Amino acid sequence: MTDPVLVEERPGWRLIRLNRPDKLNAMNESMLDALIAVFDAIEIDRSCHAALITGEGRGFCAGQELSPSVMPGPGGPPDLGALAQRYHHALARRIRAARVPVIAAVNGVAAGAGASLALACDIVLAGHSASFVQAFVRIGLVPDTGSSFYLPRVVGEARARALLLTGDAVPAVQAAEWGMIWKAVDDASLMQEAEALTQRLAQGPAPALARIKQLLAASFSNDLDTQLDLERDLQREAGRTEDFAEGVRAFLEKRPAAFSGLE
Numbered sequence: 001m002t003d004p005v006l007v008e009e010r011p012g013w014r015l016i017r018l019n020r021p022d023k024l025n026a027m028n029e030s031m032l033d034a035l036i037a038v039f040d041a042i043e044i045d046r047s048c049h050a051a052l053i054t055g056e057g058r059g060f061c062a063g064q065e066l067s068p069s070v071m072p073g074p075g076g077p078p079d080l081g082a083l084a085q086r087y088h089h090a091l092a093r094r095i096r097a098a099r100v101p102v103i104a105a106v107n108g109v110a111a112g113a114g115a116s117l118a119l120a121c122d123i124v125l126a127g128h129s130a131s132f133v134q135a136f137v138r139i140g141l142v143p144d145t146g147s148s149f150y151l152p153r154v155v156g157e158a159r160a161r162a163l164l165l166t167g168d169a170v171p172a173v174q175a176a177e178w179g180m181i182w183k184a185v186d187d188a189s190l191m192q193e194a195e196a197l198t199q200r201l202a203q204g205p206a207p208a209l210a211r212i213k214q215l216l217a218a219s220f221s222n223d224l225d226t227q228l229d230l231e232r233d234l235q236r237e238a239g240r241t242e243d244f245a246e247g248v249r250a251f252l253e254k255r256p257a258a259f260s261g262l263e
């Protein structure tokens, strides 16, 4: 059987390819289990400092695989909430909590939970031919995998409401203009740019990057005082790392820093 997810080990980072191109990389249980396992492995692999996700073929990810197994059958309707919790939401939680930056290179359509997967990532680059579709409503479902959380935060409430209620596609350039993603780039240069960015982050100060993710995760639920306290605590920790010492040494010696990723 073909692997639903391909993982390439790059120096300091991992390239993760969704690999069901004939189905626009729609997610089934084995793909979701494989992705969850990849992120579990990354979490304990201290040689990995960043991850890049992309799709094989012309799509990024068409969301949950639509098949008879997700439709009401003789045994009654399936429990889609349980499916979401066990698979899609478990994956979203791992990506958001990952200590390493996770980059998405959206190479084509990202629909339903596939759009949520992209939005869960820390930095999203998309090729000009890509688009983002909140496809849930088109089939009578509600957003899941975090779309109703991410969208109002990144594009504002008015746009989020329209996108979630209509399921209309947003082309990559518009997604970038709206702040839904970091950048839209030429299709031909997408992987080159995404790989260069991932490599750059992999060579960054890993202890600081992990703590920046912690700060951002808390930012929207904290008040200013609480966030300032968290910044103080994490800055105290960052200030004790070998990477901070190297950063200052490099500055004083007028050379690029060679971060080790050590605490």
Ligand code: T3D
Pocket (backbone or CB within 6 Å): 022, 023, 024, 026, 027, 062, 063, 064, 065, 066, 067, 070, 080, 081, 083, 084, 085, 088, 109, 111, 112, 113, 114, 133, 135, 136, 138, 139, 141, 144
């Ligand atoms: O269980 C739970 O936890 C519930 C969770 C749900 C979360 C969700 O993700 S709900 C949303 C599920 N996804 C969708 O509704 C998207 C369905 N796909 C589409 O609407 C369209 O395919 C696209 C807009 C994404 C792209 O359209 P287009 O015209 O570029 O491609 P296409 O011809 O529709 O698709 C190409 C092939 O991929 C085609 O197969 P075929 O006919 O060549 O053999 C199509 O059936 C297949 N495909 C696309 N999306 C899915 C899929 N097959 C299974 N499941 C899919 N989601």
